Amino acid sequence: MTDPAATVRRDEHAPIDPWWKQAVVYQIYPRSFADSDGDGIGDLGGVIEKLDYLKTLGVDVIWLSPIYRSPQDDNGYDISDYTAIDPTFGTLAQFDELLAVAHAHGIKIVMDLVVNHTSDEHPWFVESRASRSNPKRDWYWWRPARDGMTAGDPGAEPTNWESFFSGPTWELDETTGEYYLHLFSTKQPDLNWENPEVRNAVYAMMNWWLDRGVDGFRMDVINMISKTLPLIDGRSTPGSPYGDGSALFQNGPRIHEYLREMHAAVFAGRPKLLTVGETPGTSVEHAVVYTDPTHPEVDMIFQFEHVGLDFEGSKWNYVGLDLLDLKASFGRWQAALADVGWNSLYWDNHDQPRAVSRFGDDGDFRVPSAKLLATVLHLHQGTPYVYQGEELGMTNIGFESRADFADIESVNFFDEATAAGRTPSEILPGMRVMSRDNARTPVQWTAGEHAGFTTGTPWFRVNPNHREINAEAAVADPDSVFHHYRALIELRHSEPTVAVGHFTMLLATDPTIYAFTRSLDATTLLVVANFSGDTVEVPTGDRPGEVDAGWADAELVNSNYPPPAAGLTLQAWEARVYRRRG
């Protein structure tokens, strides 16, 4: 492997503005990251212990999945106190320590902001449900039974929407005989953003964290906070008792107004932070509006198109990926946000299966394919996100039965599907590939007991392959997936073309090779990557959209195989980055 540090000169380009165009973010899902107190659950002490490791990797920012006080119905995405740390994870004093130590390491901390909904145990909701006349009643979405029906009767829910976690989005509350809206679990009631008191309370909380020193927010399902009024039925879904309400609550009529108001109330006048909105079901046209800095909303969004290409209908119906679809999708996003707005780049996170198992080959070619995925993603324009363990090439675990799953989405789906008459053997194959639980097995630190994640009993199964795949071995091996990520991060920091160079897709119709250039001033980078287990020849030619054969003689700045003899023949899952200057 060529070490970019040896070949790239720090050059004359001015620092890139804003800073996050040259940054790499590392996502920590604290519950599964590292346990410092032996209770089997990861915690803030564990994060502090691993800051040196992250410094070695070279990341600029940590995005911390929720650590606030929570009943943990959805592993912290159900918050009951926005300004307290859940005792599972530590204390506020420990959080302040983490912030200070991270900053001393030159690493920023971005918090997860979950404000589409709270926990049903949040005092706001406890008040809201107490009576129809409670001053906080209107902070959430309360509705009577459907016209002409009695509350509690089947189908009496105010709309036909299906929850992301199965079942209806409405729960009847006996105290007042009305239903409340929950797009996610019954313990995650949706806040009513139409109410300015709600918005102001959220902004005050955000300011509280920023005043404490945090460096930005990842905003959970932020494009769902504006609902289309009145709340009405969505399109019916064939074969399901529920309808699809997503068009009525994603990217709703007031979403841009709310985000601009939030920007003015929270971000304006502060040093440049990093804000990223999680926005399922968002098109490139919407993305431009969300991220256009001339009317600031968020810096970038997480779009979902590329993680929706390998299943049909429901995510549990996995059909595999066609590389042409992936190239078409990424190519469209690169083009749409080339001049206005900004992309975020990711293969996986705590809601998605492991990247190497899903998009690569986690068998014989685990190491080269994990490295290839990293190369391809990190060389696109946008801010790359690394999900904990991705830099080790961690894999899906392989679930056998319902008892193996912990995630509310997976468990609810299994129960609903089997109640509707489907057999476990019908549904388990899809769940095995797609379950969020694949991402939530503990990070593999060592080959030792429980992968060095905890000295106690881990809250979730550790992947037995930790004997081979673990951070200790990876850091010690200069050819590991870890060091490949480190080299790519270093390349982004030292080569401005990686951050802001113009993207051009090549070989758009080749079903196996992913090829593109990035160019800035007189520098051009070429990426060629073989998404297959076979040896392939990169077709060459002189026309636009083709790869010029002369690239074989250019400077090789990064690759996942020993330096090639000559030519553009790629081995199984081989990926190369070449550079030309002038």
Ligand code: ISL
């Ligand atoms: O996980 C998903 C795909 O199966 C999505 O539907 C996911 O629920 C959606 O992307 C929203 O995710 C976010 O909000 C959820 C939480 O469970 C996820 O962990 C979070 O990332 C509710 O807060």
